[in-house]
Each structure stands twice: as structure tokens, then as C-alpha cells.
Amino acid sequence: MHPQLEILLQLQDLKSQRRELAEHDREVEEQEFHINVDDAIAELDNRISELREELPKPLQSRLARFAGQSGARAVVPVINGICYGCFSALPTAAMSDLQRNDRVNHCEHCGRFLYVVVTD
Numbered sequence: 112m113h114p115q116l117e118i119l120l121q122l123q124d125l126k127s128q129r130r131e132l133a134e135h136d137r138e139v140e141e142q143e144f145h146i147n148v149d150d151a152i153a154e155l156d157n158r159i160s161e162l163r164e165e166l167p168k169p170l171q172s173r174l175a176r177f178a179g180q181s182g183a184r185a186v187v188p189v190i191n192g193i194c195y196g197c198f199s200a201l202p203t204a205a206m207s208d209l210q211r212n213d214r215v216n217h218c219e220h221c222g223r224f225l226y227v228v229v230t231d
Contacts, residue, residue, distance in 0.1 A: 112212045112226070115166060119174065119186045119215070119224050122162050129155040170215065173222065186224040197221035 129152060132140070137148045163171055177185035187196035192206055199220040201209070209216055209227045216225045 113215055115170060115215050116186075116212060116224065116226055118162050118165055119170070120226070122159060122174070123184060123186045125155055125159050125162070129159070173217065173224070176222065184223065186226065187218075188228045189225050190228045190230060194218040194221065194223065194225060196223035196225075201225075 132148060132151055132155070140146055140148050163174070166174070174185050177183045184196065187194060189195065189201060189206075189209055192201050192203075193199070194201055196218055197220045199218070201218070205216070205219070206227075208214065209225060210229075212226050217223060218225055
């Protein structure tokens, strides 16, 4: 898998973890799991910033477009030729480029970053 695509997936996962941590009951998190929620969120924010800086500016800009959309995923799978961001069928020619996940590609319809999930 392309290294920048791996970073994009890591960023999406960290942002999801941050959102879940911020939305959960702080008291339960602190008493049951013995973590300081504010410290944990700050750590996640730092790691997110570090990873974002590893991306080229054009990818950072495209990623930022999805940041403001509540719960919007910036990186989505392509399964059987369908973008799971907008559920549009991708052109056959585009699929041949995507199959190896060796480049950072995006959907022509919704702009999300794509990775291919191979199904049998």
C-alpha cells in the first residue's frame, strides 16, 4: 500500500478515536479506565498534527475539506468497483489503476481518497 495512503488511513482512525473519546462519558472513562480524557485527547491531537505534516500540501488540502463535515470519512474503500463514500460505480479504466493501492487516488464523484478491498 502506498505510504501516504497508509498515513491517511491512520489519520482517519485517530480522528475517529478522538471523536469517540470526546463524546463518551468522561466520568466512566476516568474511573473505569483510569485515564485523563483531556490528556488523551491532547496526545491524539499531537499525533494527528504530526502525521498530517508528513503529507504533501495538496493532500493536506483535500483532507481538510472533509474535516468540517461531521463524521465524514475522507478515506473510503472501493468494493466491487463501488466507492463507499458516495456509492457511485467507478469507471473500469480507473479500477485498473486502483487495484494495487500503490498510488493515492480519489473518487471523481465525491473527492474522497480511495483504497481497494479485494473480494473473492
